[in-house]
Amino acid sequence: MSARRKSNGRRVVITGAGTINALGGDVPSTLAAMAEGRCGIGPLDIRDVDRLAIQIGGQVTGYDEQKHFNRQQIALYDRFTQFTLIAAKEAMAGAGLSFTGELAARSGVVLGTSGGGLNTQDENYRAVYEDGKNRVHPFIVPKLMNNAATSHLSIEYNLKGPSFTVATACASSNHAMGQAFQMIRTGMADVMLTGGSEAMLCFGGIKAWEGLRVMSRDACRPFSANRNGMVQGEGAAVFVFEDYDMARARGADILAEVVGFAMTSDAADIVMPSAQGAERAITGAMADAGLDPEDVGYINAHGTGTAANDKTECSAVAHAFGPHADRLMMSSTKSMHGHLIGGTGAVELLACIMALRDGIIAPTIGYEEPDPECALDVVPNEARHAKVGAVLSNAFAFGGLNAVLALRSV
Template sequence: MKRVVITGAGTINALGHSVPATLEAMREGRCGIGELEFRDVERLAIRIGGQVRGFEAEGRFNRQQMSLYDRFTQFTLTAAKEAIELSGLEFHGELSAKAGVVLGNSGGGMQTLDENYRSVYEDGKNRVHPFVVPKLMNNAAAGHVSMQFNLKGPSFTVSTACASSNHAMAQAFQMVRSGMSPVMITGGSESMLCFGGVKAWEGLRVMSKDACRPFSANRNGMVQGEGAGVFVFEEYDHAKARGAEILCEVIGFAMSSDAADIVMPSKQGAARAISGALQDARVSASEVGYINAHGTGTAANDKTECAAVADVFGPQADNLMISSTKSMHGHLIGGTGAVELLACIMALRDGVIAPTIGYEEPDPECNLDVVPNEAREARVEVALSNAFAFGGLNAVLALRRV
């Protein structure tokens, strides 16, 4: 089995249009959640979100590309460009033939869907653009990343709701670890912040109207975000041979299914994924210093996740730091695990733990060190990234400091 390291990272989200900007915002405990700005927002009950602001697609892509790139694809290509440039890799010859891309996404081209439903049903038009299907399909971003960067190896999209990115990165990790590919581009993206996307989530009655407060007793729901996170997963010897900077090492993963309820999480299912990741990584609970929690800010998730962590770690849970950066950038649904992986990299590489902001009242059922409101300096050797999705689909990644 090959060792797998991360040699490139890129992002765009409500906190920043790059990795340095995002990490700075996390260190400062800055909130990227604010009033939503799009057509008919006044018809919504929920009017806040982690919206990407100041992103001008017209200056990045030409007219032909704009006809093919939904907003989630634009985000993905932006993040992928940053990640690959940071890695220093160029894809040609044998490397091009073997390198691929696995991305997570849940909603696909929701902006395109919303615009074209309006065009047909509200405006009464009988034609849509001939590229609507290739623009809105879930695998559009993966396809365009493969074409733009000449990635001819295994490429596909994983769609498992809020665990999509973690499932995608787990598959990419397995491909590099097994020797199938020396390099994989992986991560995820989402852009559901449009009228139809928010209206659909309103129906679940799990959304907050004012803020995301994970683990706080007075929390009142989740807040949607948008954006992308993309990484270069590379075989260790391949990276060392070319003198690449290594951000951290990916050392294990586990996936589980609750097989219980389509929306309510299960402590047992989450615990199996967490303990499975430790087992796959061959680390003990005492070696883990930080967990980036799924931490949605809903009572169902927060209490279940904390109970699962407490079950797996036992007395070691008292020495564990766990935080949810969704409090800052919102819940990116299919892209959330990818953006949150940046907090794990920051903990391992820089020794800075991203805080859970908006924390106001302790919850006896979330009796863990949730790093409330302010970032913390701490040396961390091993970190976990949790993702627990509707459908009872769970994916946990384990990473180590290099």
């Protein structure tokens, strides 16, 4: 660890984690799938799938909302909110916290999502435009609004501190978790529930992405020379970020420490990524954490499986790490769970925690052919056992918005 690591305020640790995604309905099953290199991408089971050119996705299969929520809750919770509440329940159980009095007033929620209640929008557009109905359910607006999941977590757990939602496309979760980290570090809050959720796997959500012509019809193969596009996924991951001293005092199980965060803007193009913007976010996160390149052992890549992203990201990492880039491991778990858009960084943070806590580096599956423009160690196809002390999690969004988190073991 670099001797130049500076103190920017209070230390921030992760004391709870929860998820539901295409790889599993909780953290243990998700990490087991990542360690096995299992693929959660498969044929979509949605309405009018036969009208779509893209018919695969990282879908949460076998999901029955009635097993988790009653009829009144289902009327109020879009699928992305349901996923968030399920993930948060697991995270809160792991953290062992309850919020009353002063702690409730100093605890909040920051979540990332890009589409919000897209399933609700899709269903009601059909009702109005296709079926010709003139009325919709009175709860449609509170059900589809992007801040619905944040608000329901606040209500569910009595979180009365700073709470809001971040929508920055594919960087939403990393931006959200970075803001939660900063709030605790600077003393604005003591505990924050944070992460992200997305449920875009509906007809309208997929049809919109088809228009970009960046989607694969068969598989997500990040960094492989024969990659042919990204694959959408869905799900959520929620974490409990907490002041380190408070966590130690109550004997909490600390999963990892969040030590740095940086965000940059490309200011260049609405869809084409910039290696310079990504590199500045990477070096900024390391500087914020006081890490030197040789301190970082693993990066969870943005790694979408598109030619533009993969080559740009590899160039950014190579420049940011210099000679150490040859000794760095970097993988994309999107090859397994798909691209959760606004929720993707949250699910991917689980791979970072697994690397730090368990010494298991999740692989990039589907890797078939080396690409000379992606010449880094992308941990192809099989997980690897390795001891790493610090990791980065990259997120680079449409609109040229970049967010990188740095974590280390405790």
